[in-house]
Amino acid sequence: MKTITFYLDFISPYAWLAFERLPEELDGLSYSVEYRPVLLGALLQQHGNPGPAGIAPKREWTYRHVTWLGHALGVPLQMPTQHPFNPLILLRQALACSSDGRINRFVAETLLRHVWVGGRDALDAARLAQLAQELAPQLRPETDSERVKALLRANTDAAAARGVFGVPTFAVDDQLFWGLDSLPMLRAYLQDDAWFAAPAGAAASVVQGLPG
Numbered sequence: 001m002k003t004i005t006f007y008l009d010f011i012s013p014y015a016w017l018a019f020e021r022l023p024e025e026l027d028g029l030s031y032s033v034e035y036r037p038v039l040l041g042a043l044l045q046q047h048g049n050p051g052p053a054g055i056a057p058k059r060e061w062t063y064r065h066v067t068w069l070g071h072a073l074g075v076p077l078q079m080p081t082q083h084p085f086n087p088l089i090l091l092r093q094a095l096a097c098s099s100d101g102r103i104n105r106f107v108a109e110t111l112l113r114h115v116w117v118g119g120r121d122a123l124d125a126a127r128l129a130q131l132a133q134e135l136a137p138q139l140r141p142e143t144d145s146e147r148v149k150a151l152l153r154a155n156t157d158a159a160a161a162r163g164v165f166g167v168p169t170f171a172v173d174d175q176l177f178w179g180l181d182s183l184p185m186l187r188a189y190l191q192d193d194a195w196f197a198a199p200a201g202a203a204a205s206v207v208q209g210l211p212g
Helices: 013-025 040-046 056-073 088-095 105-116 125-138 145-162 180-190 199-204
Strands: 002-008 031-037 169-172 175-178
Touching (some): 040 145, 088 105, 169 180
Antiparallel strands (some): 002 169
């Protein structure tokens, strides 16, 4: 059975869509998932990438696109009243429920729904207080604020070292699959599709300098 490491940041609507679609896309396969929160902004900064929110026309398209994708896929998704926002408080809330940088599916879903369902302010003080109550049974008593910060840094640094440049990213063995639209490719890999071992599959990972 393969283990999938799912790198996510709650600021990403594609992470929410991929989270919801993953069980159906991989239906019938044997696998386990480790959910690891990372700071998307730090990953983008390493590559000088402003992200979709940093380019006004792309930001507007992204918001429209993900709302349509939610509709098309049957996944509830309403843009929060403020986006982008600083996700640190949410990432740290998640990792307060972890002793090793991994969070369980309940914690991931609770935080993703907090942001992406209902179209409200993800950082509203009253909503954050309610979120803390929902997560209280999951809190780890040994995890203080400094340890939580260290877990987030460690997750983000490890993701960057592995070659992760955005979220959602799914890592299996030495393979990375980025984005919602990579889920069929991930399924093919888990089914031992011969393409990954063939010369064409190997060459596709090293092509450089393609003309624009």
